[in-house]
Amino acid sequence: MNLARKTMNAPALAAVYERAWRPALFYLASGRTTASDRRDAVTALRLGGAQKVLDIACGPGNFTRYLSEALSGEGYAIGVDYSEPMLARAVADNAGPRVGYLRGDARRLPFADGTFDAVCCFGALYLIPDPLVAAREMIRVLAPGGRIAITTSHRAANPIGEMSRVVGGLSGLRVFGARTFPALFAEEGLVEIDQRVHRLLQYVSATKPAH
Template sequence: MSARDRLLALLTEEPADVTGPWLDLVRGRPGSRGRIQDAWESTSGAGGYDGLLALGDQVEAYVPALVGGGNLRAFYRVDDRLGLVGGETVLDLACGPGTLTRRLARAVGRDGLVIGVDLSEPMLTRAARSTAFAQVDFVRADAMDLPFHDAAVDAVSCSLCLHLVPDLVTTLTEITRVLRPAGAAAFAVPAHAPGPLRPFTEMFARWGQARLFGPGDLAGALRDLGWSGVSERSLGGIRVVDASAPV
């Protein structure tokens, strides 16, 4: 069975067109989600983001731990954080240009399935073009209204997404719904800078119309929804949170 056929079986609705490089399950264009999300909706913004992620992906193995290499590896190696062994169905939410999607595909192998989801058409176009794995497919969807059946996936990777959603609890509730009980999730969210630098990050968040996360913000929201095994660490400007869905 192809990745497309396996994906279609997990969806709660049938797309109008099933022949393209990705399936579109967003009706029209959503209203603006803020300046940062608007940039990701543009071809130039998607290209710049792709280049930045690609650079980190190429160098993370070589950066010494003393200068942040461990933190960089924690962000990129979501397959290790999820404990993937092969054969899993994984949702890569806010997949962007597919940088982490490709790592997840290698981890699940040909018996697995990786579903890259993003709201940005330019991001999905780049991801589909650069991800030549038979076990991968892509969907355009809203993180607050995921078009999947309950408990459809075994694991979720959600990096640099939650700061852009209008309603955090709605998004986390949707992730909880589509993830199987006790399934693993690996999150990464942008964080406030510490001490005297915090006013600058607050100013940037207001300008970009995005949310930045303080210590315990995301971890606490997950615990409130019944998640367990919640761990959090700071990677400088990024907070990494790993957790298991409610049983």
């Protein structure tokens, strides 16, 4: 397990992740606040009503519970993570009537094809081994007409981008090019592909055709 993944599995990080670690790092990387990211996530996923939502690599559930609050009726959100300390923190800090948590591997999701109306992964694909396998799993469990949204690293086509790739590689963080996920989504038949870049992060969303 590389340094980045060891860090994410540390109980000490789980305790401070939502309140300090993530907001600070993501603001430095993107210039965006957690509140802005959460609001945009609800918009990108087009949440509302009795939808079933899957949040991959949910960490301590700071996004999962927020997403669940946009739902109603029989709607619910499930957060999946591999880290036991993160999931323990999610259950302690971010439980709710429309949210649940499950330990699992993003590369082998324990759900049938087309189970969820919305699937997301915010700030974790660069840590997951075989991230493109994980992305394809997300698409597999997405229902026709459903929305997928990710936030991940972005490597600019310049010397700074190359430097970010090298530095990220030393710690175990993958730094993806601009075309990696839009191309994958198109290859898998998704439509309405939208990509927005904010500094070192890229936000990509798409729709699985209804037919």
